[in-house]
Amino acid sequence: xxxxxxxxxxxxxxxxxxxxIFEADRGEARSISSADRMREAILSGEFAPGERLxxxxxxxxxxxxxxxxxxxxxxxxxxxxxxxxxxxGFTVRAFPMQAVLDAYEIRxxxxxxxxxxxxxxxxxxxxxxIMEQALRDGDAILAHATLDEADLIAYxxxxxAFHDAILAAGRNRMLAEAVRMTLNxxxxxxxxxxxxxxxDVRRRHDDHHRLYELIDAGHGWRAELLMREHVIxxxxxxxxxxxx
Numbered sequence: 181x182x183x184x185x186x187x188x189x190x191x192x193x194x195x196x197x198x199x200x201i202f203e204a205d206r207g208e209a210r211s212i213s214s215a216d217r218m219r220e221a222i223l224s225g226e227f228a229p230g231e232r233l234x235x236x237x238x239x240x241x242x243x244x245x246x247x248x249x250x251x252x253x254x255x256x257x258x259x260x261x262x263x264x265x266x267x268x269g270f271t272v273r274a275f276p277m278q279a280v281l282d283a284y285e286i287r288x289x290x291x292x293x294x295x296x297x298x299x300x301x302x303x304x305x306x307x308x309x310i311m312e313q314a315l316r317d318g319d320a321i322l323a324h325a326t327l328d329e330a331d332l333i334a335y336x337x338x339x340x341a342f343h344d345a346i347l348a349a350g351r352n353r354m355l356a357e358a359v360r361m362t363l364n365x366x367x368x369x370x371x372x373x374x375x376x377x378x379x380d381v382r383r384r385h386d387d388h389h390r391l392y393e394l395i396d397a398g399h400g401w402r403a404e405l406l407m408r409e410h411v412i413x414x415x416x417x418x419x420x421x422x423x424x
Contacts, residue, residue: 287362294347
């Protein structure tokens with residue numbers, strides 16, 4: 181645990197981005213925006229489990245006052261991502277490894293069901309285009325002989341877009357909320373890339389292509405089984421590690 185200025189929020193420019201759309205006195209909107217950015221940093225593993233979140237440093241990085249920053253931290257505490265103790269403040273919650281593994285199991289079942297729903301209900305033009313664009317983006321990344329940090333960032337964005345499109349195509353709010361709960365844990369989210377070797381990325385992206393083909397063809401049960409294998413495979417062979 182430490183009190184360092186958070187590396188997960190490296191600059192005001194990176195974090196504030198679209199916050200200019202909010203008026204200066206719209207504290208609630210700013211709190212939501214700040215919570216989104218802090219949540220992303222936590223789920224991406226930029227903050228270590230048990231790390232203290234300094235309100236002053238966070239406020240400076242987010243470009244907002246301490247009031248919306250504190251409100252955002254309380255929102256994340258309500259979600260279970262951070263803990264709060266009197267006279268100690270907020271710290272990133274540490275999850276036991278078994279909880280992370282359980283989250284993968286649950287997520288695999290739920291995302292598999294989302295695939296079946298999407299296949300049975302049919303892809304609309306919007307979700308089909310999102311998935312096809314994600315596949316093209318992944319193919320472009322894999323065209324590189326070696327993968328670097330920029331490729332990792334691009335792959336993470338592509339992966340999130342692809343899985344989110346399937347979830348949205350399932351058209352079931354209860355299922356979507358249940359999946360979000362499993363993703364709201366460092367280590368089990370699809371923002372967390374377990375291994376980024378060319379071989380592993382190729383294998384996972386081949387799964388994406390097959391998932392799209394099965395869903396588009398209406399093969400719900402086969403898509404469900406493949407998604408379960410796709411997700412649970414990440415937790416196999418001791419490859420899932422607690423986020424550092």
